[in-house]
Structures are given as C-alpha cells and as structure tokens.
Amino acid sequence: MTIVPICPAPVMQHETVQMAHGAGGRLSQTLMQRVFMPHLHNAFLDLLDDQAKLDLPPGRTAFSTDTYVVSPVFFPGGNIGELAVNGTVNDLAVGGAKPLYLSAGFVLEEGFSLAELEDIVKSMAEAARRAGVMIVTGDTKVVGKGQCDRIFINTSGIGIIREGVNLSCRNLKVSDSIILSGTVGDHGMAIMTSREGLSFQSRITSDCAALNGMISTILDEVPFAIHAMRDPTRGGVAATLNELASSSSVGIEIHETTIPVKPDVRGACELLGIDPLHVANEGKLVVAVAAGDAERVLEVMRALDLGRDAVIIGSVVDDHPGMVVMRTVYGSRRIIDLPLGEQLPRIC
C-alpha cells in the first residue's frame, strides 16, 4: 500500500479579505467571481481584458476622477460604493456631459468583511444602473491591516458634452440668479451624527444621488441660459459659492431666509454649533442661470423629485468681487467664507 502524503490545501473559502486576494492569483480570481462579477457584469467587464475598448459617440469628451475614503463606510442613506458612482457621475454632469462609462479601483484593507464588500459592490451596480452608466473596467489591491481604513474607492468617468453647451465656473455674469436644488447639510450631518462619541441617535440620512437626470432635463429646457453648475460636496454650499465667485471674479449675495434645511439637520447643526452652509452634500445642485430664465429653471427642477425644494437663494453682483456675502434677516451682512477644514462640533 502506498501512503500518499496529503498536503493541506490552502483555504479557499474566506469571510474576510486576505492579502492573497490582491496578488493576482487564484484567490484574486475567486474574489472577482464571488463578489464582483455577479453584480457588475456587462459586455465590457465580462471580457476580463486589461482595458475596456470603447466606441465613443461624437462630441467633446469630459473626463473626471475622484477617490472616496469616507468613514463610516456604511452610513444612513448610503455607503461608500454608491457615493463613488454618484460622485463621478455628478462631476461629469455638471460640466454638461452625459456620463457614459466609469472605472472603479479598490484598495481593500486585509480583514475587511467580504459580505460588506459585496453589499458595497451591489450598491455600486444599482447606482450605475439608475444613473444609466456602465462600470467597464476596474482594479483591486489589498493592503495590510491598518494600512487603509477598510476600503478606499477611486472612480473615473467619461462622458460626452452636450453640443453647444458651455458650463464653467468662470462663466457667471452679474445679475445671474443662483438656484439651490434642495436642503443643505444632509450628507455631512448623517455622517457626523452616526460617528461615535457624539451621543446622537439621529436618523438623518445622506442625500447621496445621481444628478445627471435632473441636469439633462434642465439643459433640455434652457440649454444656453445656464452659465455654471456645481454639486456642493466637501465644504458645503459655502465652498461652492466661493469657488464660483472667485473663478468668475464676481460677487455673490445670498439671503439667509431662503436656505432650505431639514428640521432634524438644523437641530443637529444647532446642537453641535455647525453652520449648515459649511456641511457636505452629495445630491444637491447649485445653478447659476441668466436672471430672465431663473423662474423657468425653478419650475423644471421643482417638477422633479431631486429638485422639489429648489429655490433661488441669491444673485451675482458686481460688489465685492470674489466674495460671497449673506444678507441676514435683520438687514445686516456677513461674509460667507471658505470653511477652514473639517467641521468641528463646538461647545462655545
């Protein structure tokens, strides 16, 4: 009788991400097949080539990239995956482009839960489907425990710019109206109140959403009256307005009473001493439009789910170029500055 020694075969079934999952070998393939392919399959990804070969429709190409490192990875109203898809979709759309194709690069921390990873990938697939884009190429790397915070995602995207449309933060004109699509501070406060150490039991939900549908509808109606669009993310509406004012060398004046804030977001902001204008959003639009067309744009936006709370918050002025000023309800004025950094809760 021959005794055949049996070498213990490596474990192939894991519940968490292992270094080997990123090494390009059999475990990497297992990861692709178990976690990514069931949700992200399409004609391009299924080929498993190193690159996606695309036929782009005619027109100017818009190209954008962004990396997502949000913590916590799952938050009320969303997760890092759909944020990554919607964020890049939005960055393309605010330039007047129809987003078409996305890439997705993942950096995973050793020990990250595969079940959570799959939930994230599933969300990305769903977000991509809703936005009408395809994730056509991607990459995964694994780093040792402690070398990244669970998962980082980079998405890059390509879109085709609508003919004749010229949107730029340099294009603002004096007397333009500034429209805001809805309530501010939802995303940032959802994140902040779900972090530990802040005693909150809030159910504030992120407003994470793809804006390309709404933008497309607006541009169908008034393609040439829109001068600029931005989605106010980090730094809030304050940062976006400052960027617009500074790039176009114009002043912007907004009115305190017009800024829409959800009651629970407002409550949380008051409690923590945070200004909602400085808080991140992930599904809102700021539009600079020629004054005469503002009402029409407002009407179009309000007919849509994502724009039902749209409101004119102010206008472009030739005073104080580069600065954003708020008129208070009392008639006094104050500068709305770029926030310095992270929004910190205060007791003072």
Add this chain to the structure above:
Amino acid sequence: MLTPMKYIDEYRNPELARKLLNEIRRKAAHHWTIMEICGGQTHSIIRNGIDQLLPDTIELVHGPGCPVCVTPLESIERALAIAAREEVIFTSFGDMLRVPGNYRDLFMIRSAGGDVRIVFSPLDALQIARDNPAKEVVFFAVGFETTAPANAMAVWQAAREGIENFSVLVSQVMVPPAMRAILSSPGNRVQGFLAAGHVCAVMGYEEYEPVAREFQVPIVPTGFEPVELLAGILKTVELLEEGKAEVVNCYGRVVSRAGNPVAQETIHNVFEVTDRQWRGIGLIPGSGLGLRESYARFDAEKRFNVTNIFAEESPFCMSGSVLQGKLKPDGCPAFAKECTPQHPLGATMVSSEGACAAYYKYHLDTP
C-alpha cells in the same frame, strides 16, 4: 424656509429685533461702552451683524468669553505632550483641536499618530475609557461655569465606578473674577456688562450683585439669539441712562437668582477655587477651578507629570488687549496681515469665538 424651532426662532423675529433697535436708538442719549463676556454671545452678535445695526452711540466690546482663547499656552503644550503619548487616547471638545501651542496643535498630534478624538460630552470620554481598559483616556476639561457641571460629573462618575484609566486635564475658568480684573484694570472703558446667559443658568446671578455695587456698573444676564441680545443691550442702556448699577435678569426662562443648586453642589464637591492664568491677560486670582484633593488621582497633570513645558507667545500677538476690550481686532497691526485664521498668531484668531476670528470672518471691510 426654516421650520420654526421652539425657544429659538421666537427670538430671531426680525420685526421684534427692529423695534428693540429703535428703542435702543431712542433711549441712548449718551455714548456707552458695553462688554459681553461670552464666546457664544460674541459669535451671535457678529454672525447676525448686531454690532452693525446698533447706533454709533453704543459700542460693544468683546471680552474674554471664549474658554478656548483664554486657556494658557502652558496648558495647551501640556495637552499636546500628553496626547502624543502612545498609551493615551486624548479626548476633547472640538473647539480645542485647532488652538495652536508654540508651533503645533492637536490636529498635528493626530496626524503624527496620536489618538486624538472629538467628543460632544465628557460622558462620551468616560465611555471611551470603559471601552479601552488597556489605554489611558484623558479628557481636556475646558470651560466656563456652564461646562463645569458636565466636567465635574465625569470625574464624580469615574470615582464612583472606579474607572481608573480616566483622567482630566483641567482648564476651568470663572466669569466674575475676570469681570473684576477688567473693571480694576487701568484704562478700563467698560461701563456695563451683558452677563453670559448659560453661565448664569448654572451659577445664578447673585454673585454679580457685589460686583455691580462695588464698581457701579449695571450687569444684565442675557440670552444668545438676536432678540435676546438686543433686549439685554436695551436694558443695559436703560440702566446706564438712569444711573442704576443693578443686576437685572433678561434671560428669565433659564436664569434665576440662585441658579442650579444641584449643579453648584457637584461643582463644589469635585472642584475647588484656584488661581488661574488667562492667556493674554495673565494671572487672575481665584478665577479658576482645580480638582479637590479627594479627586486628585484623576488629575492628568499629576498622572502624567509632564515636565519641560515652555510656552512662548508671539511677540506680535495682542490678544490680551483685545480680550480686555482695550483694542478692537482691526486695531492690531498684525490683523489680517501676519495674523489670519489660516496662520493665527494667538488664540483670539484661532477659535471661531475669538473676537479676531469673528471680526475677520464677518466684517465686510476686511481686505
């Protein structure tokens, strides 16, 4: 489009504000210099442009009401040294994270690998201590009398439960001694005070009566919303015009003469009055709180024995004069030049409650 928030929005009513302003205008027959000693009030005054709306006869000066601004440089350096230690989880209110010591702040300690965490309440810090028995959890107990009850309770609770890996770095200050120091200072121009509403909610306003009598100044416990601030200013003006050096409460829904006895008892149980350095002002006797001997084992200063602390203020910084109301922020030569919120020289520019930062942020004529 704000849905009304109870006990806040009624006090933001613009019509009421306008009427109160008119009344102030009507009643102020002379020039008066009024000071508030409360960072929250300073913030609200400047955010809502109250100082822009008041007639020229009323001058508001912003006193040392921001505990962040007045925390001595040595305390900040001590905090930084403790936070940098590997076994420490350093917890703090958000306000303190950007306050610079000699050349770094808590954010920098964090990016160098220190475990620095923001908490909303000292009880959250205590929970972190329970959750991390192998670590030393230190809480930066900064504040005026408003925060003293919270800080006291954390220590009291730690003692009760025997949470030995918890300690506090105390930097507590009190308003009445600061008021006395300002009023006694040569060249003082302050003629009346708005007293900090929430400090008074805890301590009551009885302790201001001897100050009012001795220095012959009206003192008016005041709230924070624009209507409340204007009502407090109006009352102060009325008292000044009538020559009455009295304490009159304008924040009746939370302030009573005796204050909150339960809170005061706990403060008294855990803390004792000490002398304290105020950044920019110097030593004010009996103006601080320190842990009593019975709680000394929770004192982070003793526990960590951090030595070799040296503190060197920028020679250009005039925070002290600003804090005492002797100088307006834009009267400082470094204001908006060498000293900006991005590169602050002193505490009044770092903290968003600091008079210099608030001025810079909110005043239109800042270059």
Add this chain to the structure above:
Amino acid sequence: MCLAIPGKLIELITENGLKMGIIDVNGSKTRACLEYVPDIKVGQYTIIHAGFALKIIDEDEAAESLKLWQELIDSGAFQPDEEPFSPESL
C-alpha cells in the same frame, strides 16, 4: 462659551446609574444626562450643553416675556421709526 440648545425630553432612561434622557431637538435626537434637572418630566423643555441638561425652561416665563414684547409692539409703545431703517444703507 455656552452653546446650549433647547430641546424636548421625550424619554427617560438610566445609563451607568445616571438619570439620562432622550432629547428631541427639532427632530434630531440626542442623549443627555438629567442629573442636574432631577424634577424634569417628559414633555418639558430643557437646554442641553455638552450632553447635559442644565435647566428646565420656564415656559410660563418665556410666554410672558414674548407676550409683553408683542403687547408693547401692538400698543405702539415702541416708537415708530424715527429714521427710516433701510438695510441698503449698511
């Protein structure tokens, strides 16, 4: 100093032997220690600072002062504007 926000007590709980409560601030809920307001009842308003309720808001007192101001406005006791108050002049 003293950022303390009014909120409504909606639930009483005990944590680590301390009397605590769930406070509703305009729809956002936070936990606060109620040891300093031992007589507080569900439905009352209090001011919250650093996770602690510091004082029960005296609702009668609040209503009274607002009423007083409103009466003064209505009766014209606050003089009409002597100078036209125009925000544009700022």
